[in-house]
Amino acid sequence: MSDTDVIKLYSQRILALAANMPKTDRLPAPSATAKRRSPLCGSTVTVDVAMKDGVIADYGQDVKACALGQAAAAVVGAHIVGLDRESVQHGRDQLYxxxxxxxxxxxxxxxxLEVLQPAKDYKNRHASIMLAFDATLDALSAIQDAS
Known part of the structure; x- marks a missing residue:
């Protein structure tokens, strides 16, 4: 990867998202918690989800990932409250x-998430970018399985 590629990949916007991640406090009494890890790079995301009436009422996340994974988690965290499982799955599928x-x-x-378009050329980063969605869907599945 050249210096130009690195600069393009870690744009100011990506770094700003990563630095200002919302929903970083864990929930005291979540409906479910799930953790996902990327085996390639070791990035991890743990999410807490609280559900009410079929939608996400609250969300917390602990993200230990590269700036790309952090930026994706920041976007997910900023918009996930109020969504149902189908909407989360749709967003995940579109990102994929x-x-x-x-x-x-x-x-x-x-x-x-359009800010992550340059990462499509860096397949080794894809798993980290997907972690927030995948962990959230795991937590939502645990809630569904428990009911």
Whole structure:
């Protein structure tokens, strides 16, 4: 990876998202907690989800990832409260297609993930970028399985 590629990949916007991540406090009594780890780079994301009436009522996350994983978690954390499982799955699927299949930018409320488009060329970073969504979906599955 050249210096230009690194600068492009870790743009100011990505670094700003990573530095200002919302929802970083763990929840005292979540409906479910899930942790995901990227085996390639060792990044981890742990999420707490509180559900009420079929939507996410509160969310907390502990993110230990590269700036790309942090930026993705920041966007997820900023927009996840108030969504149902289907909306979260849709956002995750759109991000996956953007990274892996050269698909379009995710739609609202996750349209800020467009900042990660340059990462599609760096397959070794994809797992870290997906962690926040994948951990959240694991927590939502645990809630669904328990009911």
């Amino acid at each position: 297609r953007m990274l892996k299949e050269d698909g379009p930018v995710p739609s609202a409320p996750f349209s800020d």
